[in-house]
Amino acid sequence: SSIEYAASTRSLAQDALIEAGISEETVPLPSNPNSECGIWLAPSTIPGAGLGMYAGRDFRKGDLLQEYGDVVIPIIDIESHAREYSPEKWNFLWDEYTWDAESLQMDHEGYGHVNVASPGFGAAANSFLGIFNVEEYSPVPYDETASLHRSKDPGLGGFSMYGNRLSVAKRDISAGQEFFVSYGENWFETRPQMKTVPLFKDLKKANQLFRSFRKLIQVDKQQVLPEDVAKELWDVFIRNNKFDGSRILGAFHHDDPDELETLKKMSLQSLRRLQSTRSLEWIEEHGTCGDHLKAGPSELAQAGRGAFASRFLPADTVVAHVPLIHISDRGRLNMYQLETRSKQRRPSRSKGLLGQQILMNYCYGHGESTLLLCPYGPMVNYINHNATKANVKLRWADPQRGNHMPELLERSIEELDTNATAKLAFELVALRDIQSGEEIYLDYGEEWEQAWQEHLVKWQQHVEDHRDDFANYTSARQLNADKRSRLYTEFDQIESPRYPANVEVKCEKVFLDNDDWEVFAANNTIDDYLRSHRDELLPCEIMRVERIEGQLRYTVVMKEPDPDDDSLLINHLEEHLPRQAIRFVDKPYTSDIFLTNAFRHDIRIPDEMFPQAWRNVIQTEQ
Ligand SMILES: C[S@@+](CC[C@H](N)C(=O)[O-])C[C@H]1O[C@@H](n2cnc3c(N)ncnc32)[C@H](O)[C@@H]1O
Structure with missing residues (x-):
């Protein structure tokens, strides 16, 4: 394993010191953060598959590959918002990197079709179904920020509320083996x-x-x-x-x-x-460590989550390799106001702009270009902006270490668009020594900073103008964070509505005709069970609440679409379910990311790095 490998290199060096008459205690060895690295990004063992991910140490079946999983970003009804792009011209590279929203419990955010960009581990790993060794759990809605509220927090709506999508070893994986996730047979x-x-x-x-x-x-x-x-x-x-x-x-x-x-x-x-295994020396020579970063709640109160150094990173360390997915025209992320009359609630251009997809805030751009470059790979999407405390900077990646093709920097955006796979990458480099646990900050650029300052002022005014709407709002997230209170039944609700109109009650489908959870309930580990067994959410009505052996248990009717006729629902009565079977969700287009005053801005690529060939907008915007 890499640990043995690191230890053996170290002891050789120590031997040399001792031989030279120098005590090993007094002379610290130069630290090599890469020797501790558990996850690597390097060219795949699958021919033509580009970048892949490798184990830098042994993992046992069931081990989490990261402590805190990656961000997950909903892309909402993009087909209908961007209908002006003809299907032939619709080269949306993200389609290769998105997941089905139903299985990830995010479909309720839109009316039509929600794609889920899951740009972490699973986007960088390749898929080889016959020997796949990593399972990805469902993301969880970001309950840690339940205390943030749209009436007082200008940052809310500026980042995706979904994250912590964990990856788990499905079998024992030895150091040097390529990680393979399942994209599913359908892919x-x-x-x-x-x-x-x-x-x-x-x-x-x-x-x-x-x-x-x-x-x-x-x-x-x-x-x-x-x-x-x-x-x-x-x-x-x-x-x-x-x-x-x-x-x-x-x-x-x-x-x-x-x-x-x-x-x-x-x-x-x-x-x-065996063929999908490389030596650690090869991986270190051709790859970049993929776990120098870990995620957690940011030190910036309004920023949501952030990325932190998972170990000491000396100055000039490549903190992360950042593969990029290009969007040639940022207009594709525009969202329009919805038709109010039609039942379909389709977006309509003539109604005016609603805003931009939240994906915009995770992409890099330049004021003189329509191009957006959106990063994927473990944890890189969690890095926040801080001009004064920035400890990493961007540069174009070393072409030896992945899938970066420098010749594309000289091609036009139209030519870039003909590429069906991601072929560009940044590297994030430590500007100084970074201590283990320090938050990682990038300077997003002056235009971003200015946009954020302007946002704070405009936001304040907007909230004052709509004070009552904002103050009276309760999100599904807030309701879900309260795990203790007794939930109201349909009958309670008839007497007087107890839940706000913007939320809906749903039930975890995994509880349908399935008693497995009872064993976990007895051990108080239903949450762990759900983490690995989550399935889609179904519309649901709470019929009865009882206290059984000191626990509140719910009788519900779950409504499942008829497999033979989508327009029909089959009702299933399920008795005595635990609270965890029930989840509140926000109705389509009501969660914080849809606020008209939510912050939207791309991260700016430094001017000196940005190729002339991509400058297709004459004056800077705004
Ligand atoms: C690439 S994401 C960073 C990850 C994000 N914090 C999350 O939780 O998913 C960029 C977005 O994070 C938020 N953000 C980053 N830096 C910030 C800062 N200094 N102040 C406030 N919000 C920030 C903004 O909403 C920004 O558009």
């Missing part, structure tokens, strides 16, 4: 270029095929076909086989002449696992 099935990539069961089936082949060449008990004949048969049937679109044949490496021999000694799964 591979809907991409023609992926049609021969093996899915979950295909490595197993290919193994069976190989065993059948071995039987075939076994002439009788004693005799096997001569090796060259066997090899030829293998070449004819497997290696040169052009069965188009077979995922099982796709499981073999057709360009590897030794595969036949190797497979006599090990299964395809073991072989692929």
